[in-house]
Amino acid sequence: MSFNTEVIWVVISFILTLVVFSFLLGDIPFFRFVSAVLIGMTAGYMTIVIIYQVLIARLAVPLLQGSRVALIPLLLSGMLLMKLSPRLSRLGNPSMALLVGVGAAVAVGGAVLGTLFGQVKGALVFVDLARAQKGPTSLLLLVEGIFFLLGTLATLFYFHFSARKVKGKEPQAHWSIRLLSSVGRVFIAITLGAVFAGVITAGLTALVERADFLLGTLLFWVR
């Protein structure tokens, strides 16, 4: 029985894979149908997960255990559900405000303590590395570190978008910012190239994995 259900699932996967690949030939109705089924199924799956792992585990269970504090999130959740109705939508705003306020604080705290401190420290770590070494290795590390520091700073300056308004001329940033910004563009172009190559690599890995699945399934049936 278990074997049979597994085979059925494999057949479904096989067919779905082929249908989606058909998109290369054009936006055919069968592909649209599969897309609609996928969205419906994913939405249904998420609904069940939220019902079980959020509504039951986080709201119902504490209430059943007698926690009165749990009434507050219950009330806020009820208010948030009002967002579904255009008339009562405004009642959901306080719940949204709580979400946004907490989210903003988490973003601020995380950015300061996590990325800003960590990455600034990371950008300067070469100084310690160079100190730990001696001779030409130390010098090499120092040069490399300065190069990367310059790249980091220049990239940051590229995002400095303000420019001076000059009468009768195009708005222009200060020359030093423009210079650093130009260097930053070089680093950004290389970095974005690497990211783009990464996206293609990930996609082609998915292609390899799908091709492996199709071939493996075919070979299994042939044998």
Add this chain to the structure above:
Amino acid sequence: MKVLNYLIAAITGLIVLLGYFFPGTGISLARSPLLDWAVTLSGVAGLVAILNLVFHVHWKRIQDKHPRRLYSGALIVTFLLTVVAGVFLDPGSAGFQKLVTRVQVPVESTLMAVLAITLVFASLKLLQRQRNWMGFLFFLSVIIFLVLNSGVLAFSTEIPILTNLLSAFHRVPMAGARGMLLGIALGSLATGIRVLIGSEKPYNG
């Protein structure tokens, strides 16, 4: 009402923010339940989004006799079937999870593969779109990193200079990436502060 919303956002945000800088103080007592409520509300917000998609967008399409209403119908039927299956089967059961691993993953993986092919095809005209030095640099970078990722240049270990050169080039994106990460962090910081001081009120929808 708007003032109340702002006060909720500002006070909760301030409590959570202070908790970062003064851990293990009385603030944590107020902070923990706030975070719990926010987590629960996030889940409910997800549910609101799903119900809105299914019953507002697609149900309306059927009512309005949209040309693609058939697909909307298929979406709603699949949604209901999945929910019913989830109620009868345990969401943690292997049977229910097969919906994800045997339907969602193959379809989405194949879509990713199709995307890769489309990207390669689109990249054929990279230099046609951006004919400047930055476009050219981007073009070169894409090719070099694709070749580096493929591992074809592994033979370079026999040529030390080439190995060092490739190793150095492999690390160049890190400087740019670090600058971008710092930029993103600064952006998040600014946006967060704008929300906390009430310059932006995305909750008053």
Add this chain to the structure above:
Amino acid sequence: MADIRCLICNRMNDASSPRCWYCRSPLPGYKEPPAPDEPGEGEIPEPEPLAEISGRVEPTEESGESWEGEAPEWLARIRMLKEQDEQKTRETSGLDTEDSGLPEWIINLRAAEPPVMAEKTAEEALLEDSDAKATTPADTYADSRFEETGGRASGEFTGEPVEGETTSPAANEPFETAELRDGQPAHPIFEDDLPEWLSADAGMVETHSSQKDQTARPFISKEENKLADGVLPAWLKAIRPLDAVSPATPDALYSPGEEGEGILAGISGTLRSQRLEDREVKMPSRPHELVVTPMQQKNAELLYRLSNPDIEETSPVAITKKSRPQRKTLKIFAAVILFLAVLLPYGFRSLPVIIPVLFPKEVVDTLGVIEGIPAGKPVLIAAQFEGGLAGELTLSSEPVFQHLVSHGVPLALMSTNASGYAILEEQLRRASAGVSGYLFSERVVNLGYLPGGTIGLISLVGDIRAALPYSTALEPAWETTPIAGARTLADFAAILLLTDNPEIVRAWVEQTGRIEKPPILLGVVSAQAAPLAQPYYDSGQVQGLVAGSSGALAYQMIRQVPGKASTTFASYQFALFIAALLIFLGGVVSLVTTTGAAAHKKGRG
């Protein structure tokens, strides 16, 4: 005797000197010999400079000459010669006036004014000024003051003394008379005597002092016991907000009464604290508009087009209907080539494959961390990725999972997206299938989905038991064998993060980094997230990283345990190389065709 530093020119002087040898301004801390009209006991005499500033104590005539007797003979001779020169210069320039009670360096500045302007009476200057300028409240105020005084001559234009205000006899005298009575010869201005910044901006000095004289000179005669207007250097003027806002401020606003107050008393152009309400001041705030350069705008448009491909259809460079089949054919052609590149290694096993021999440091570090995990200590595996990259992450995570399982490490699974934990469990089941003696149900607990994204993470960091209280089977998770001993996140040996998004790496780094003893953070990431995740490894915030299929291959090669990444590597390498080749050829063809078309067009034109 200790030296005294001049407040004006900042040079050192002998403590016995009442005035600065260089700029002739009164020195601080100099105590004059007691005069007959000295204040009585209990009254503290104010030092001369401060007294001049506040205007409460009149400078004595003797104070200006007292240094002469003390000067050595050679110095007196030099000064005499210098005065003779100055006299000649004054005769030629027609300047023989001097402001009594003013520091000589300021008087010198006044001497630099054009003679015509200097000779104008204050009345004429005021009339000219009021004609030339549009009437403002300040002008009206100045005019009314003028009318109140009955339009008296310049020297008389001192205003009526306010009740209770004691004015010196000199203050009530006409301006010219006061100057002549003083009898002190005014030193002409010497270029060399000027500080560099002042001489460099002579034009500014000239304009400013001429403006002052038109209106402010009569007031000086009234307030002669106060410091006269100084001239600020150009850079200081530039940063002064009020001047920056309204450079053409009417001079009538510089009423002497106002300038006599505060620490900046006597210096013209200071921030005025009074009667600001009379003026409509437009603040130099930046407008709420984004100013961008054309290049930035062009880039933004390009980005917008890339993210909205439909726009291109309506753009002037729209693809014609004729070219659509060509595009489709080309796309299918590219797809076929890539499919062949993937499938060929399956058919021809003899195709050459270049195996990497250098292993990335981050992969070696990951392996080292897992090797060092103490027995019985659990590892938290957290996932957040799209189903589309589940295939790639299955390849990438396989060797790491196998390693963990073969070590018998207890595992807790969770995800921050709804479908992640299901895929994660499936991957782990597959990886552990080949390892004997690892009982999945006893060693692994699935904590399920944690909603809230980053908010969920901070909640998890604060109290993991409260954040994820139940397993996916809705049983109390923290009573199960694998994680029974864990109370906080710090009790886990490591956190292994599976993601396709660098933002998730960032969120985990940011939130777990603030724990006092944070667990080791390892990452198995998609190739697309690797470039932006690498800085976190480099900064030591992530201690190990396995990126993409190539990372997994390196891991398998180090452990010498083959897996899916090894068997599919040939296809992977071939596909990537062909893709790079296609893009390169496409670029070359694009360059040649567009350059050719441009040359053809030019030739026609």
